[in-house]
Amino acid sequence: MSLNIPEYMQQVGKKAKDAAGLLSAAESAQKNLALISIAELLIEKAEWLEAENEKDLVAGKANGLDDAMLDRLRLNNKVILGMAEGLRQIAALPDPVGEISDMTYRPSGIQVGHMRVPLGVIGIIYESRPNVTADAAGLCLKSGNATILRGGSEAIYSNQAIAQCIQEGLQTAGLPAECIQVIETTDRSAVGELLRLKDYVDVIIPRGGKGLIERVSAESLVPVIKHLDGICHVFIDDDADLDKAVEISLNSKTHRYGVCNAMETLLVADSVAAKILPTLAALFAEKEVELRGCSRTQVILPDCNKANDDDWTAEYLAPILSIRIVDSLDDAIDHINQYGSHHTDTIVTENITSSRYFLRRVDSSSVMVNASTRFADGFEYGLGAEIGISTDKLHVRGPVGLEGLTTKKFIVLGDGHIRQ
Amino acid sequence: MSLNIPEYMQQVGKKAKDAAGLLSAAESAQKNLALISIAELLIEKAEWLEAENEKDLVAGKANGLDDAMLDRLRLNNKVILGMAEGLRQIAALPDPVGEISDMTYRPSGIQVGHMRVPLGVIGIIYESRPNVTADAAGLCLKSGNATILRGGSEAIYSNQAIAQCIQEGLQTAGLPAECIQVIETTDRSAVGELLRLKDYVDVIIPRGGKGLIERVSAESLVPVIKHLDGICHVFIDDDADLDKAVEISLNSKTHRYGVCNAMETLLVADSVAAKILPTLAALFAEKEVELRGCSRTQVILPDCNKANDDDWTAEYLAPILSIRIVDSLDDAIDHINQYGSHHTDTIVTENITSSRYFLRRVDSSSVMVNASTRFADGFEYGLGAEIGISTDKLHVRGPVGLEGLTTKKFIVLGDGHIRQ
Numbered sequence: 001m002s003l004n005i006p007e008y009m010q011q012v013g014k015k016a017k018d019a020a021g022l023l024s025a026a027e028s029a030q031k032n033l034a035l036i037s038i039a040e041l042l043i044e045k046a047e048w049l050e051a052e053n054e055k056d057l058v059a060g061k062a063n064g065l066d067d068a069m070l071d072r073l074r075l076n077n078k079v080i081l082g083m084a085e086g087l088r089q090i091a092a093l094p095d096p097v098g099e100i101s102d103m104t105y106r107p108s109g110i111q112v113g114h115m116r117v118p119l120g121v122i123g124i125i126y127e128s129r130p131n132v133t134a135d136a137a138g139l140c141l142k143s144g145n146a147t148i149l150r151g152g153s154e155a156i157y158s159n160q161a162i163a164q165c166i167q168e169g170l171q172t173a174g175l176p177a178e179c180i181q182v183i184e185t186t187d188r189s190a191v192g193e194l195l196r197l198k199d200y201v202d203v204i205i206p207r208g209g210k211g212l213i214e215r216v217s218a219e220s221l222v223p224v225i226k227h228l229d230g231i232c233h234v235f236i237d238d239d240a241d242l243d244k245a246v247e248i249s250l251n252s253k254t255h256r257y258g259v260c261n262a263m264e265t266l267l268v269a270d271s272v273a274a275k276i277l278p279t280l281a282a283l284f285a286e287k288e289v290e291l292r293g294c295s296r297t298q299v300i301l302p303d304c305n306k307a308n309d310d311d312w313t314a315e316y317l318a319p320i321l322s323i324r325i326v327d328s329l330d331d332a333i334d335h336i337n338q339y340g341s342h343h344t345d346t347i348v349t350e351n352i353t354s355s356r357y358f359l360r361r362v363d364s365s366s367v368m369v370n371a372s373t374r375f376a377d378g379f380e381y382g383l384g385a386e387i388g389i390s391t392d393k394l395h396v397r398g399p400v401g402l403e404g405l406t407t408k409k410f411i412v413l414g415d416g417h418i419r420q
Numbered sequence: 421m422s423l424n425i426p427e428y429m430q431q432v433g434k435k436a437k438d439a440a441g442l443l444s445a446a447e448s449a450q451k452n453l454a455l456i457s458i459a460e461l462l463i464e465k466a467e468w469l470e471a472e473n474e475k476d477l478v479a480g481k482a483n484g485l486d487d488a489m490l491d492r493l494r495l496n497n498k499v500i501l502g503m504a505e506g507l508r509q510i511a512a513l514p515d516p517v518g519e520i521s522d523m524t525y526r527p528s529g530i531q532v533g534h535m536r537v538p539l540g541v542i543g544i545i546y547e548s549r550p551n552v553t554a555d556a557a558g559l560c561l562k563s564g565n566a567t568i569l570r571g572g573s574e575a576i577y578s579n580q581a582i583a584q585c586i587q588e589g590l591q592t593a594g595l596p597a598e599c600i601q602v603i604e605t606t607d608r609s610a611v612g613e614l615l616r617l618k619d620y621v622d623v624i625i626p627r628g629g630k631g632l633i634e635r636v637s638a639e640s641l642v643p644v645i646k647h648l649d650g651i652c653h654v655f656i657d658d659d660a661d662l663d664k665a666v667e668i669s670l671n672s673k674t675h676r677y678g679v680c681n682a683m684e685t686l687l688v689a690d691s692v693a694a695k696i697l698p699t700l701a702a703l704f705a706e707k708e709v710e711l712r713g714c715s716r717t718q719v720i721l722p723d724c725n726k727a728n729d730d731d732w733t734a735e736y737l738a739p740i741l742s743i744r745i746v747d748s749l750d751d752a753i754d755h756i757n758q759y760g761s762h763h764t765d766t767i768v769t770e771n772i773t774s775s776r777y778f779l780r781r782v783d784s785s786s787v788m789v790n791a792s793t794r795f796a797d798g799f800e801y802g803l804g805a806e807i808g809i810s811t812d813k814l815h816v817r818g819p820v821g822l823e824g825l826t827t828k829k830f831i832v833l834g835d836g837h838i839r840q
Contacts, residue, residue, distance in 0.1 A: 110795055247836055248837075251838035364829065366830040368834065370837065374838070375839055381526070397828060398830040399830070407813050412789070
């Protein structure tokens with residue numbers, strides 16, 4: 001008998017909403033017990049998890065997945081220990097739910113402030129990596145949200161196995177299993193249904209490739225917290241310390257290539273270009289980074305390829321770097337705001353006026369002075385963990401940790417106060 | 421020659437986005453000068469504004485608008501002085517833009533914190549009351565956002581006249597006129613186009629009747645900050661001080677009827693119902709408030725009409741009150757979370773445990789103890805002014821002031837720091 005997908009998803013949504021009511025008031029100790037229990041179960045059942053994962057790997061090979069995809073799909077002992085450790089770290093973080101702030105007395109005599117509360121029900125749509133199941137579930141649970149997880153069909157056995165550990169862990173802590181539901185069908189229409197569950201789901205977080213995120217954004221009737229491109233810039237200002245500029249440029253580009261906070265375009269002030277570009281070009285050559293420069297860059301670096309307009313909006317995620325020489329701080333900022341993706345951009349300068357100007361005017365989720373773009377990360381920022389990096393503006397920008405999965409309501413205390 | 425609406429709206433969007441870049445970095449003094457200049461111009465041109473408004477009133481009468489609608493449409497001297505005073509108050513508020521908070525040093529040595537920044541471009545879609553043009557424009561300007569205002573066609577002459585004052589005021593302060601654009605056409609398709617301008621507009625705020633808000637929510641590709649119903653509750657707990665309960669119930673219901681923060685349903689604990697309901701019924705009778713009770717209420721108040729299921733979800737905005745007797749605090753909370761609109765709900769109790777429980781578990785934008793629901797208001801909360809009350813969860817809940825029109829980006833300061 002085939003599953004009626006719309007009906008099934010309605011049921012999933014309804015159960016999640018009911019569970020969210022309970023979970024929003026759950027005590028921290030209970031949520032932490034669930035997180036630690038899930039971590040223990042993952043380790044206890046590691047062999048079985050690997051066996052279930054093997055089914056996905058075999059099917060993936062048969063379906064022609066490439067090595068990189070199979071690699072992301074693989075649940076080996078290291079990945080399983082990583083999931084467990086991640087859950088333990090989340091358990092150790094302070095509970096954001098219920099935090100009361102800004103309580104002040106008003107002239108009327110009432111006392112007004114905020115209480116931090118969960119968003120409610122969060123839908124996570126993700127691809128390939130089955131460890132997202134545990135990571136995302138952990139963050140949502142700790143922040144008091146019920147979660148609906150929809151992983152890729154290629155990881156269905158792995159995700160279901162992790163789901164079973166999650167269900168048992170919730171049970172151990174006395175929390176309803178519906179706090180974290182993993183969609184049981186690989187039917188693609190389930191995603192479409194999830195995106196229409198606006199009576200039950202408060203926010204959708206897509207995690208995966210650009211295709212997935214664009215589809216989710218275009219179709220969703222539920223608000224989406226999303227991260228599209230990471231086209232990050234380093235700008236070497238007239239007043240840059242050139243040693244710092246070299247270090248930061250190299251680190252931003254070459255520390256890791258396939259990450260959203262890697263530099264994709266280097267902007268260099270005209271006054272320092274002739275001095276710093278040859279040094280940088282030699283170092284990038286050692287790392288086998290392909291350089292693509294504007295015409296002025298090519299005058300200084302004759303061997304450099306020509307950058308065309310598409311290069312300014314390219315997220316290479318590869319050992320390729322575009323370089324542009326600019327005439328002024330304003331030109332650098334204009335370039336970043338026009339071509340960038342509002343992710344992370346850094347200025348290298350010793351000048352406080354230039355740095356203040358850059359910090360204020362660059363419209364990105366992370367704006368930096370004299371630091372590598374690679375620092376744009378939930379752990380580096382002290383959020384403890386992150387569920388993603390938002391390049392949107394509403395609700396949350398930049399790395400999204402536990403606070404980003406909550407909201408604030410007003411609370412008012414009186415003593416029989418009425419409005420005059 | 422007729423206007424090409426899609427092309428016109430694209431132009432409006434593009435101009436707004438360009439202006440937003442400038443406005444986000446404008447100094448407070450410049451924004452305040454614009455606000456005060458607009459206020460002065462409104463007063464200077466009061467006679468002309470009233471004459472332009474008269475054209476709308478004449479057309480409105482001819483088109484059969486009822487007296488209440490004509491009343492909302494009217495720009496008399498009092499309304500004009502109110503607009504000017506509102507703008508001066510906004511000028512006097514602290515500027516939220518650029519505020520830096522939470523700067524801390526991380527183990528890596530970088531310093532991480534937040535900077536408050538404007539959302540960018542805000543689209544306001546509103547009905548009838550032309551004074552919204554000035555109020556909304558003022559709040560958006562102060563918070564550094566470019567604004568696109570689309571008022572009702574019945575107020576087109578009034579809105580255009582106010583727009584002219586706004587344009588002149590911006591000019592006086594040296595700000596581009598495109599910071600605040602008022603849509604010049606009454607063509608209804610302009611609204612649809614505005615809702616699709618997701619490349620240019622960051623958020624849409626609809627202000628008006630339920631029909632407008634539902635249309636905007638259903639159609640918009642741009643995120644919406646909205647306020648739907650205000651179905652507010654007062655719960656009189658077992659441990660209520662009955663004098664306070666009477667005062668708060670009366671004030672919440674009868675202080676004003678047509679407002680979203682008026683009580684629509686009174687919940688009463690069984691143990692105190694027989695004692696308090698007759699007193700309340702007599703006072704409500706004096707105010708000619710119609711009571712509609714559950715069957716248990718009817719036992720105590722035999723003259724009370726029967727409430728049916730629709731009454732629990734009705735926003736009367738009128739001298740009508742539904743009453744339900746509940747067996748427990750949990751039953752009251754379940755009723756509020758199920759039937760309410762997540763707007764404002766209050767408990768009357770002397771019991772600290774019950775009040776803490778209520779504050780945590782009621783899922784509303786304002787949750788109160790021993791205070792009238794009528795306090796749910798931007799001015800009463802000390803926000804200085806409000807552009808609306810959000811019953812959504814994402815980004816902002818409850819009264820939306822200047823902060824609600826901003827967001828935070830991360831800022832990172834280093835000294836040549838790179839990631840290890």
